[in-house]
Amino acid sequence: MAKKSSAKTSKKSQKRSFGIKRWLLRWTLRMVSVVFLLAVVFTALWGLLNPPTTFYMLQESRRLGGVEREWVDMEQIAPIMARAAVAAEDANFCLHWGLDVSAIRDAIDAGGNRGASTISQQVVKNVYLWHGRSWIRKVMEAGMTPLVEVLWSKRRILEVYLNVAEFDEGVFGVEAAAQHYFGVDAASLSNTQAARLAAILPDPKGRSASKPSSFVRKRAGQILDGAATIRTDGRARCFQS
Incomplete structure (x- = not known):
């Protein structure tokens, strides 16, 4: 009788343990789904609306007592500016899915002395994350960049980039930069x-x-x-109207 009682207790314990594991797995999956859904919604939001500011802009505004910035749509930016930015920062912008694997390999081969961040990665860092060297930020950046590539068009990514990039101390976006340096829009x-x-x-x-x-x-x-080259060979096609 003692053996049967012990066996029943063992089975009940196993069932209870299995039930707890199922409950934990179910709630873990639910939490992951909620986090993923929030990430999708949050990412899609700035694909439709213009980011009013960024964490870095807020930091600089607090430090400097204000910043220069005025949002302009892509149609209000000289086409050469878009091609020049891509030629300078990410010539394969139209060819990759957010992470330029070949550029990363080249950076590793160069001993880490050259950058490998794409324009898409820089947008994720500027709009959603923070500046500074951090593995946590890099992992988040690598995870969010493909999501931005899926939910945003290449033209939208470049438009946001040109409007949040820093061009001088306290000068953000190409419109403020054009006025700051040259007195033109x-x-x-x-x-x-x-x-x-x-x-x-x-x-x-x-x-x-x-x-x-x-x-x-x-x-x-x-x-x-470089801007002339990417226009000729088609690497500017994804963001030119």
């Missing part, structure tokens, strides 16, 4: 002006578009050549 940028703005993007606080160093002048010339 984004739609009126010349080829040279657009190329110089693109040339300062990696180091906006250390370079000037209106008083370009010899390096910025040389880099702007390379960018113009």
